[in-house]
């Protein structure tokens with residue numbers, strides 16, 4: 001499984017680097033940080049969104065925390081990765097057990113319809129790999145799909161944006177990185193809850209959490 005997962009991921013990263021945006025699947029410590037909200041004792045049955053599940057590194061952890069009455073919708077744009085994930089729900093006994101609570105939707109998250117559907121979202125989208133307007137649209141789509149007061153957890157490889165900025169990018173490229181930095185740091189200032197640094201991951205990553213504004 002691990003070999004098949006890594007080889008599928010690497011092949012897709014090579015062919016579709018902009019949307020894949022990573023050299024390998026997330027590790028278990030990062031997956032655990034991203035799923036922390038699901039371990040809350042005080043919650044009822046939830047509808048959970050996973051944006052960009054890839055080969056399912058985080059999905060496996062989400063599935064572990066699913067309770068009776070929960071449902072998980074995993075939205076994946078890449079057909080090969082969506083296929084791999086669907087197959088995992090047939091072949092991996094730990095996932096097959098919860099398959100009836102999970103839907104893998106093969107589409108661009110931007111096209112996923114609806115408003116205020118989900119109680120929690122975990123996102124693997126590589127925001128730093130996208131042009132700023134696309135990142136803003138995707139962030140907007142997730143925020144549209146989340147209920148007021150719910151949490152979005154996502155990750156960024158630690159320091160990668162600042163490193164690129166420091167590595168002498170100039171002109172247009174530096175402007176784009178600075179705009180992305182302003183946007184993501186701005187969202188964090190507005191909606192951010194405790195972030196969590198995960199060193200034990202390839203690459204070390206920061207798990208970020210944004211709380212949607214509550215309805216008054």
Ligand SMILES: C[S@@+](CC[C@H](N)C(=O)[O-])C[C@H]1O[C@@H](n2cnc3c(N)ncnc32)[C@H](O)[C@@H]1O
Nearest residue numbers: 019022025026052053054057077078108109124
């Ligand atoms: C960095 S990988 C993360 C994969 C997995 N969550 C993990 O942590 O190992 C990003 C994933 O987001 C998917 N993706 C990128 N853009 C997307 C979009 N607009 N809609 C849905 N999925 C998207 C990619 O195909 C890829 O599977």
